[in-house]
Every structure is written in C-alpha cells, then in structure tokens.
Amino acid sequence: MSNGRWNLNMLQDLFLPWEVEAIMTIPIARNVGEDKWAWNWTNHGGFTVKSAYYQAMEAKKTQATSTSKSVGGSIWKRLWHSSLPTKIKNFGWRVLHNGIAVKANLLYRGMGEDRRCPVCGEGDETIKHALTLCRDARSIWRLSPLRMEIQEMEDENVSQWCEKLAATIVQESWWEIFWNLLWGIWLRRNAWIFKRKQVSVKDLIDKAMRFTIEYQAAKESVKDGLRSEGPGKKKWHRPREGSLKLNTDAAVLAGGMIGFGGVVRDSMGEVRLACCGRMDGRFAPDIAEAMAIREVLAIAGAAGFREIILENDCLKLISQLKKHVLENSSFGNIVKDILDYVQAFNVVSFNHICRSGNTVAHNLA
Numbered sequence: 198m199s200n201g202r203w204n205l206n207m208l209q210d211l212f213l214p215w216e217v218e219a220i221m222t223i224p225i226a227r228n229v230g231e232d233k234w235a236w237n238w239t240n241h242g243g244f245t246v247k248s249a250y251y252q253a254m255e256a257k258k259t260q261a262t263s264t265s266k267s268v269g270g271s272i273w274k275r276l277w278h279s280s281l282p283t284k285i286k287n288f289g290w291r292v293l294h295n296g297i298a299v300k301a302n303l304l305y306r307g308m309g310e311d312r313r314c315p316v317c318g319e320g321d322e323t324i325k326h327a328l329t330l331c332r333d334a335r336s337i338w339r340l341s342p343l344r345m346e347i348q349e350m351e352d353e354n355v356s357q358w359c360e361k362l363a364a365t366i367v368q369e370s371w372w373e374i375f376w377n378l379l380w381g382i383w384l385r386r387n388a389w390i391f392k393r394k395q396v397s398v399k400d401l402i403d404k405a406m407r408f409t410i411e412y413q414a415a416k417e418s419v420k421d422g423l424r425s426e427g428p429g430k431k432k433w434h435r436p437r438e439g440s441l442k443l444n445t446d447a448a449v450l451a452g453g454m455i456g457f458g459g460v461v462r463d464s465m466g467e468v469r470l471a472c473c474g475r476m477d478g479r480f481a482p483d484i485a486e487a488m489a490i491r492e493v494l495a496i497a498g499a500a501g502f503r504e505i506i507l508e509n510d511c512l513k514l515i516s517q518l519k520k521h522v523l524e525n526s527s528f529g530n531i532v533k534d535i536l537d538y539v540q541a542f543n544v545v546s547f548n549h550i551c552r553s554g555n556t557v558a559h560n561l562a
C-alpha cells in the first residue's frame with residue numbers, strides 16, 4: 198500500500214485473484230500509520246489481542262458454523278472451534294485447500310516467472326515446501342516445543358500432513374501452537390520477500406508461543422469478566438509494576454511422560470515468555486510439579502530474567518521452597534536443584550496460587 202493506493206503487484210503476490218479483487222474494493226484512508234506485521238503485538242499488545250478475541254467471538258456469532266467440505270473437513274472443524282484469531286483460521290482454510298499464493302501456485306495461475314523458493318532457492322516453492330520442507334521451516338518444526346522432524350513424503354500433501362498431526366496433537370494448546378507456527382512461517386517468508394527482513398528461527402518460535410498464550414490469556418480474562426468470583430475461584434493477578442510473574446504447571450501424561458508449561462507475565466499482563474515441553478518418566482504429581490519448575494526456571498534464567506515471582510498451585514512445593522526445607526527424598530532433591538537455580542537470579546519469591554488462578558500455565562502442560 199503506498200500513497201493511499203493498493204500495491205497491486207504485492208497483492209497479486211500475496212493473494213489469490215478473487216481475493217485481490219475483493220481487497221481492491223476496500224478504500225484506503227490517507228491517515229493510516231505505517232503498515233505493521235499484523236501478527237505483531239506491541240507493548241500494548243494485550244489490548245490488541247483481547248480485541249482480536251472479541252472480534253473472533255463476533256465473527257463466530259455471525260458466520261454460519263463452518264464450510265466443512267470433504268477436504269480436511271474434520272481438521273477445519275477443529276481449527277474453527279479453536280482459540281485462534283480469525284485471520285489464522287482463514288489462513289488455515291487456505292492451507293487445507295491449497296489456496297496459498299506460493300510461487301508454484303501463482304505460476305499455475307499464469308502469474309510470476311519462476312517456481313523457485315525465494316527463501317532458500319533450493320526447490321520449487323509449493324505450499325508443502327514453504328511451510329514444511331524449506332530449510333528454515335524444518336528447523337522451526339524441529340526446535341519448536343512440538344519437536345517435529347519433517348520427513349519428505351512424496352505422496353503426502355500439506356492437508357494430509359495436517360490431518361495426520363490433528364490425530365496426534367491431542368491437546369488444544371499444542372494444536373494452537375501448531376497453527377501459530379505455521380502462520381509465523383508464512384509471515385516470515387513474506388517479511389523476507391517484501392521487506393528483506395530476516396526473522397530468526399528462535400524469535401519466530403518465541404513469538405508464536407507468546408502469541409498463543411497471550412490469546413488464551415485474553416480469552417480467560419474475558420471469561421473471568423463474565424464469571425463471578427465464587428468461593429475457591431480465584432483469578433490470576435498481575436504482579437506489581439516492574440515485577441515479572443512466572444506461573445508453571447505440570448501434567449502426568451499417559452505413556453510414561455510428564456508435560457510442563459510455563460508463562461512469564463509482566464504488570465500489564467503481557468506475556469514475556471511462554472514455554473512447554475515433555476519429559477520422559479513416570480512421577481508422582483508433586484515431583485512432576487517440582488520438575489516443571491526446575492525446567493521452566495532454567496529457561497527463564499537463560500532468557501535473561503533476573504527478578505521473578507514464582508507462582509504454582511502445589512502447596513507442599515511452594516512452602517518447602519519458601520522455608521528452604523530439604524526432604525531426604527527425590528522430591529527434596531529437586532527442591533534443592535530449584536534452590537540452586539534460584540542463585541542465578543537476583544530476586545525470586547514464591548507464591549502459592551489455587552488451581553483456578555493457574556489456568557494459563559495449566560493449559561500448556
């Protein structure tokens with residue numbers, strides 16, 4: 198968009214012909230600020246996300262349930278009902294229907310000159326290549342909490358790949374992380390092509406994680422606003438200005454694994470870090486909680502945080518950490534590890550929270 202006009206070339210590169218036609222009919226105001234990465238969130242992003250969530254809820258009310266067709270019908274249904282912004286759901290629909298304006302699709306429609314991937318230059322840019330096989334896309338999938346190795350399967354298209362993953366990614370939060378990563382890979386590709394802006398693989402993963410949680414947290418706070426705070430129903434509270442709060446949670450999963458999740462938020466309620474993962478082993482819930490804290494504290498320390506309020510719903514753990522009690526047990530050993538990790542921080546305080554206030558971390562674990 199320049200001088201109050203749409204940049205037709207860029208639109209044609211990004212969208213399909215009928216979409217371009219629809220966009221061209223949107224009048225542009227003269228006083229619009231600089232174009233921003235739509236997925237980006239600023240220091241005041243919390244509000245943006247919240248409004249996006251409201252918008253999604255409105256869209257849900259007005260739009261007929263779903264256009265579920267034969268292709269990826271059940272995935273589309275799940276995607277539509279997930280906590281993702283409408284624009285990511287729309288993007289998802291286009292992914293499932295081969296409707297993304299990658300070079301190969303543009304060439305097929307008589308636009309563009311070559312099919313070569315503009316990011317790596319190593320193959321034809323099909324949807325499958327751009328979102329999974331391209332060098333950096335592979336790294337993103339491998340390094341993300343989903344820890345996926347992309348296998349080159351000749352006969353499988355992206356829609357089938359998504360279908361397969363939908364069956365294995367049971368947990369809603371992880372399903373949302375998956376779509377945020379997919380969307381992030383597409384935005385990263387566009388930022389490179391149109392702005393020569395290089396987004397690092399690590400930044401993209403961090404951003405996708407934070408965005409997933411920020412959106413979920415916005416959803417929770419909207420729900421909280423509608424819900425009266427009954428007995429035993431406590432909300433999460435923001436830390437005071439200048440402080441950061443880390444919420445963690447663990448889940449004992451089937452198949453001898455535990456899941457952990459952690460979220461660092463500031464006094465504005467903005468997500469500064471979000472992480473999740475899986476660990477092998479069969480452990481009692483309190484040990485799993487302690488292992489989750491140990492894991493997430495290490496990540497928060499590596500991210501450079503030095504002052505933190507650590508909040509968790511395991512009363513035993515929090516009280517032992519507060520009093521530096523070291524039981525002679527495997528639980529006690531992990532408490533000791535945590536207290537050792539704490540040394541790397543300037544200030545760490547511990548706070549017990551009831552389950553209902555810990556939902557955001559809980560959803561990740």
Ligand SMILES: [Zn+2]
Nearest residue numbers: 314316317331
């Ligand atoms: Zn490539």
